Amino acid sequence: MKINKFIGENPQLFSGQSPYSSDDFLQDVEQYRRLIKTTIAVRSSIKVMLYDANIYRFLVRFLALGIENVSVILPPNEQVGTLESIAESADYTAGNILISDMPSIEDACLFTEKMSAPIWPESSEVVFFTSGTSGKPKAIIKNWSLLNKELLTLAKLFPMSAESAFVSTVSHQHIYGLLFRALLPLKNGNTVYQTQEFPEHIANVIRHHKHVVLVSSPAFLSRLVEDNVIARYQHHLHVVFCSGGKLEVSHALRLFAQFQKPITQIYGSTESGGIAYRHVCKPSDELWQLFPGVKCEVDPSSHRLLLHSPFVKEDTLQLDDICQIEQGKLRLLGRVDRTIKLEEKRVNLTHMEEVCCQHEWIESVKLFELKQQRTIIAAVVVLTPLGKSALAEQGSRSVTVQLKTYLQQYFERVTLPRKWRFVERFPYNAQGKLPMNELEKLFV
Amino acid sequence: MSDLVLEVKMLIIESLDLEDVTVDDIKNDEPLFVDGLGLDSIDALELGLAIKKRFDIKLDANSEETKQHFSSVNSLVEFIRSVKNQ
Numbered sequence: 001m002k003i004n005k006f007i008g009e010n011p012q013l014f015s016g017q018s019p020y021s022s023d024d025f026l027q028d029v030e031q032y033r034r035l036i037k038t039t040i041a042v043r044s045s046i047k048v049m050l051y052d053a054n055i056y057r058f059l060v061r062f063l064a065l066g067i068e069n070v071s072v073i074l075p076p077n078e079q080v081g082t083l084e085s086i087a088e089s090a091d092y093t094a095g096n097i098l099i100s101d102m103p104s105i106e107d108a109c110l111f112t113e114k115m116s117a118p119i120w121p122e123s124s125e126v127v128f129f130t131s132g133t134s135g136k137p138k139a140i141i142k143n144w145s146l147l148n149k150e151l152l153t154l155a156k157l158f159p160m161s162a163e164s165a166f167v168s169t170v171s172h173q174h175i176y177g178l179l180f181r182a183l184l185p186l187k188n189g190n191t192v193y194q195t196q197e198f199p200e201h202i203a204n205v206i207r208h209h210k211h212v213v214l215v216s217s218p219a220f221l222s223r224l225v226e227d228n229v230i231a232r233y234q235h236h237l238h239v240v241f242c243s244g245g246k247l248e249v250s251h252a253l254r255l256f257a258q259f260q261k262p263i264t265q266i267y268g269s270t271e272s273g274g275i276a277y278r279h280v281c282k283p284s285d286e287l288w289q290l291f292p293g294v295k296c297e298v299d300p301s302s303h304r305l306l307l308h309s310p311f312v313k314e315d316t317l318q319l320d321d322i323c324q325i326e327q328g329k330l331r332l333l334g335r336v337d338r339t340i341k342l343e344e345k346r347v348n349l350t351h352m353e354e355v356c357c358q359h360e361w362i363e364s365v366k367l368f369e370l371k372q373q374r375t376i377i378a379a380v381v382v383l384t385p386l387g388k389s390a391l392a393e394q395g396s397r398s399v400t401v402q403l404k405t406y407l408q409q410y411f412e413r414v415t416l417p418r419k420w421r422f423v424e425r426f427p428y429n430a431q432g433k434l435p436m437n438e439l440e441k442l443f444v
Numbered sequence: 445m446s447d448l449v450l451e452v453k454m455l456i457i458e459s460l461d462l463e464d465v466t467v468d469d470i471k472n473d474e475p476l477f478v479d480g481l482g483l484d485s486i487d488a489l490e491l492g493l494a495i496k497k498r499f500d501i502k503l504d505a506n507s508e509e510t511k512q513h514f515s516s517v518n519s520l521v522e523f524i525r526s527v528k529n530q
Contacts, residue, residue, distance in 0.1 A: 196507065197485065197488065197489075197507065197510075198488075198489070198492055198503060198507065198510055199492075200492075200502070200503040200504060200505050200510065201505060201506070201507045201510065203505065204505030204506070207505075219486055219489075220489070223486075223489040223490065223493060226493055227493055227496060227497070229502075343486050372461065373461045374461065374486065374490070395464075396464050397464035397465065397469065400463075400464060401482065404482065405482075413478070413482070413484040413485070414484045414485060414486050416484075418461075418463070419463055420463070
């Protein structure tokens with residue numbers, strides 16, 4: 001389909017100090033296609049790593065690369081360690097990242113030949129990275145045809161009026177943000193706002209629009225509920241989406257009371273795409289309604305979810321989620337492995353332990369989830385002789401700061417262990433087991 | 445250290461449940477986020493909540509201004525004073 005037919009027309013498609021219309025957007029996509037053409041001669045096996053925190057710049061590049069049939073790699077964050085670990089699968093960078101020895105499309109000179117009419121991307125690859133169960137960042141390869149199927153399903157399932165404005169607290173580098181806050185409003189021709197951090201800033205946007213869609217996450221909503229400065233504009237809120245992790249039922253219920261409408265919670269992952277959604281209006285609203293076209297089974301022995309979805313390549317995808325099916329709906333019961341989610345950031349504890357042990361101060365380490373004021377990762381560490389002398393000379397604050405700085409090359413800041421204990425040996429019991437409650441006692 | 449500076453530092457330590465950090469570790473003009481004290485984006489939300497509650501003030505609707513207010517202890521103190529004096 002011609003791209004100008006696919007994208008909804010809007011004189012204010014992107015909001016900001018200088019708004020961009022859908023025509024401006026399409027012109028910038030054309031400009032960027034020229035840069036791609038100048039930079040990359042043969043495009044078939046080329047992969048471009050794209051990161052840009054600015055939603056407008058990101059979408060211009062993402063779409064231009066798709067139209068030119070170039071595969072795109074989307075790093076989950078801009079940490080140097082993350083970018084470097086992904087760098088070997090990429091040939092070029094695009095957006096506001098730089099990697100030494102890798103050419104950037106941004107550096108190209110413009111070429112002015114006439115271009116073919118742009119067609120909405122259908123076939124090229126889009127690669128996401130998540131923290132895999134094996135412990136290593138894992139590439140999840142999708143292509144535009146799968147994204148398009150999901151996009152059209154979402155557009156049909158969650159219809160928006162023409163004057164809707166999308167405001168968001170989540171990044172478009174991840175699949176949830178990419179679909180819900182970037183491609184969906186683009187398709188609808190709804191106004192797109194840059195990512196906002198504080199509730200007050202979102203309130204300011206909502207104030208100016210009659211019909212607002214908030215694309216958010218448990219990290220944001222669980223704090224918003226404590227002082228809901230948006231609630232007074234509840235009549236302007238059309239939908240509040242929440243995904244990326246688990247929103248506590250208690251929070252969902254309080255938000256329902258504050259907004260007088262339920263949060264639209266989305267269950268899915270990068271691998272699986274969107275699976276189901278739910279609205280929690282009372283404590284018993286626990287079941288998830290499957291997206292149209294999605295079918296689920298439960299593996300009889302492991303109770304793991306077996307997914308049959310039009311949004312994934314595989315006919316059957318086994319997930320790491322344990323669940324039950326009741327009246328055609330899903331009840332989620334937890335995860336099978338050591339991958340946890342902290343503020344929607346997936347982190348594999350085995351992976352983080354391995355990375356810790358590569359540090360010269362750390363002999364061995366046990367990491368676990370600790371639910372206190374905020375759910376955090378706690379670290380119990382046995383130090384090497386070098387680590388012990390560092391601790392004796394510099395004190396524990398300095399040592400933990402340096403360890404966190406080291407870990408931050410590989411993990412996002414919000415996932416870093418916030419509490420550290422240094423022990424001579426782990427509290428193994430007589431049976432040779434390391435009981436969780438013994439580890440937890442160290443943090444009381 | 446003025447009372448308000450001390451109070452803001454104590455509030456940062458308590459509301460964010462920071463371990464091994466004393467008021468002396470927090471420099472008045474050092475960045476609170478990323479470099480410096482090394483707070484993260486969730487800390488920003490939590491600290492915003494704590495400041496609003498403790499001092500009964502509202503945050504701006506302008507994101508650049510908020511960023512500026514939350515950049516260091518000094519800027520936070522200045523922000524709280526300016527609001528309280530209005």
